[in-house]
Amino acid sequence: MADTAKLIIGDKTYELPIIESVEGSSAVDIRKLRIETGYVTYDPGSGNTGSCKSSIAFMDGKDGVLRYRGIPIEQLAKKSTFIETAYLLINGELPTPEELKTFSVLLNDHSLVHEGMRHFFDNFPPGSHPMHILSSMVNSLRSFYPEIPERSEEEEINKKVARSLSKVRTLAAMSYKISRGFKVIYPKPELTYAANFLNMMFDSPVKPYVIEPEMVKALNTFWILHADHEQNCSTAAVRLVGSARTNLYTAISAGISALGGPLHGGANQAVIEMLMSIEENGGNLKPYLERAKDRKDPFRLYGFGHSVYKTYDPRAKIMKKICHGILEKFNISDPLLDIAHELEETAKKDPYFIDHNLYPNIDFYSGIVLRAMGIPINMFTVMFAIGRLPGWISQWLESIEDPDWKLHRPRQVYIGSGKRDYIPIRKRNI
Secondary structure, three states, rough: OOEEEEEEEEEEEEEEEEEEOOOOOOOEOOOOOOHOOOOOOOOOHHHHOOOOOOEEEEEOOOOEEEEEEEEEEEHHHOOOOHHHHHHHHOOOOOOOOOHHHHHHHHHHHOOOOOHHHHHOOOOOOOOHHHHHHHHHHHHHHHHHHHOOOOOOOHHHHHHHHHHHHHHHHHHHHHHHHHHHHOOOOOOOOOOOHHHHHHHHHHHHOOOOOOOHOOOEEEEEEHHHOOOOOOOOHHHHHHHHHHOOOHHHHHHHHHHHHHHOOOOOOOOOHHHHHHHHHHOOOOOHHHHHHHHHHHHOOOOOOOOOOOOOOOOOOOHHHHHHHHHHHHHHHOOOOOOHHHHHHHHHHHHOOOOOHHHHOHHHHHHHHHHHHHHHOOHHHHOOOHHHHHHHHHHHHHHHHHHHHHHHHHOOOOOOOOOOOOOOOOOOOOOOOO
């Protein structure tokens, strides 16, 4: 490949450096474009813009590939735990047994939250979405856990990482219990990360929760599959807010807010609500498929298609298998799974879906798995947020160590009025 790209504007030719990638798209370096030419690029949604260099995750939308630090997602989903995968993303390598033990102890030591934070939950209006609550609670962590000047920078960051991974999980379970007026269950040191979450969610003084290994494995896999996904909307939000050199909690809070949208993390909730709507209307798929193909109709068929993957989402293949395994193991009959199967098979044969590369994505089956665990629908996106924490943390750490760091300040193409004078109110036409 050439070392430079040539840009011709009028009678002038400009040479722009090429940045080679290890895999995937290389980049044309346009950092000096505006200074040298007076022009900027126009790329709504930044789908063709590389905002950073990263060594965390790689995805190939054409071939359906996803790797964390070079390791295929299929291997991690089968062999790893969420905490081991989190360590990999944050530190760059899989942990040794001693490193994993130390990391797990650190997470356990920081799993409790300040009792003063419990009072915050009482002041949110009834019906508040858990994602809005979680974003606010995470942002408040800085107030309860300020930086201590005596600590080294490495020690301070390690504690921030541990607090974020542990306390967000605890806050999520607390929000569920408090919203129902139930007794808050605290984390237990003898339980693993995923088992602890399930126990905090569903244990009760009158009905002890039975921790099923298959459910723990399914939750680990769910979180691993969601742990990172390159520069998606919420990750870009974390990097953008972090570029102002805000603290980690504030950056994560921004990521949670972005993740809550129905076009991003909220899609897993939207899929279940859509399947429930189809069931309530007799299970007839035809009107839903027709509406999805009508460009004038704002209706969306959630769970199909992806902004990057133009083939079957590799995470969806794994989640589909997990879904079948859980329902079969615990003899759970879910009519929504039958509708999902029929919808997938119908879409796979429909020319419109084939031509537009609309294959099932991870959200299509993940909601059914969460339902089988007993997770309420309005907590689905919170589950996504817990899984995405290692990715957000990794991206924040990578950005603050980036020698090419810049405060995010995108440009615009102005299309408003030219200069004009102010008109006194008495002279304005009504």
